[in-house]
Amino acid sequence: MDVYAKQKAAFAARLAEGRAAHAYILEGDDGDETRRFALYMAAALLCTGDKPPCGRCASCRKALAGGETLHPDIHVFEPEKNAGFSVETVRGIRKSVYLLPNEGDRKVYILCGAQKMSRSAQNALLKLFEEPPASASFVICCDRRDALLPTVLSRALLIPLGPLDDRTLRAYLADRHRDAPADRLDAAVRFAQGSIGRAESFLTPASQEASRAAADFCALLFAKGGAFALAAQALSLSAKRDGFDAFLAFVELYLLDVLHAHTGGPPPLLLAPSAAEEYRAASTRRGLCGALDALSESRARLASNANGRLTATLLCTRLSAL
Ligand SMILES: [Zn+2]
Incomplete structure (x- = not known):
């Protein structure tokens, strides 16, 4: 194509x-x-x-x-x-x-x-x-x-070259990734906003792993899973710095989707619309802003070589208190 x-x-x-x-x-x-x-x-x-x-x-x-x-x-x-x-x-x-x-x-x-x-x-x-x-x-x-x-x-x-429209990008990805499930391709299209490069990077195995882990983490967060359960998930990822940062970046994107659902912002990039609505009902704007602050501080700390396990533990403690 x-x-x-x-x-x-x-x-x-x-x-x-x-x-x-x-x-x-x-x-x-x-x-x-x-x-x-x-x-x-x-x-x-x-x-x-x-x-x-x-x-x-x-x-x-x-x-x-x-x-x-x-x-x-x-x-x-x-x-x-x-x-x-x-x-x-x-x-x-x-x-x-x-x-x-x-x-x-x-x-x-x-x-x-x-x-x-x-x-x-x-x-x-x-x-x-x-x-x-x-x-x-x-x-x-x-x-x-x-x-x-x-x-x-x-x-x-x-x-x-300009961004592609969603239909063209979806058809292109379906042609290139014939074994990929439809919902993953749909998420790639939402994430990519017309960019083939962004869609392809989303579909790499490492990115998919980080995205799935972030989705599980968010499900737990909005179900008020508590600091221990959150930390158990985050700590298992904190050993690999790049993978951990990619995971945190995806958590940020998921939370932004929920924040936009609160504020009437753009449609969700990663979350299915029904999940964005479910998480919106289970959260407050103030809590989400606090969570996004905590995430960006954690990513900055990691970028300046802070200890991954400690960063993960502190982050989960803050998130569970929001
Ligand atoms: Zn020629």
Whole structure:
């Protein structure tokens, strides 16, 4: 299922009209589909056939089947895990950009996750855009345009992929996750708010485990299960820091759903509407605000390396008193 077929057709039409740009900003989430779109653009820019991307020429076949691993003129850069996108990476690109392409008449540079690009890296990129070599095209993928400097934005053509409507996203997920139960896919759609990347991250096994544990924890919380029962659940998760934080993040989202049910806010993201209503009746706004405060303090404490077991115990004591 090609969810961005329309945007791809518009891009191909633009090239056919001779309106290619030297730099594009592809605004879409960090998921596989944005990357696939960027490779489609690279294929179109490198195509040697009649209607780019023809899908048949050697260049298209390499670009569409393997991207940078098969096509020597496609270069993909990702942000480093914690450091983001450094100015050194962009300087490296500037060194190589004036070298001739290997096969065709141009090279395509794809920069993924550009929302993590430092200001100095963006300024280095800007210099590249100011004197672009004719033989290079840039596809800058970022999840939101306002993470980029206005000067960078003004020198590139923006291609917004936009959020998907719920029906399209639901059909896409059903196609990709054929064994997933319907209620899990429904929850993924509510959680994702149109973002494929968010939906996919919700459906990972680790995320599902954290979400299920958080749902059980909330059921106990709203049934006034008491500090001991809550702590028994939370402590079993507190040994793994990342997993524990993901669990707390999901508890926060569940509680926000209930708070929104109190205030007439947006429809629930994760809870089924009937559960949101049931929990609303069993809680007060004041109690929920206190619980959300306690959760965010616990997450901040964990982020600064506090002891997981102690944090879990203190949190459950506070939650049970609300
Ligand atoms: Zn082609």
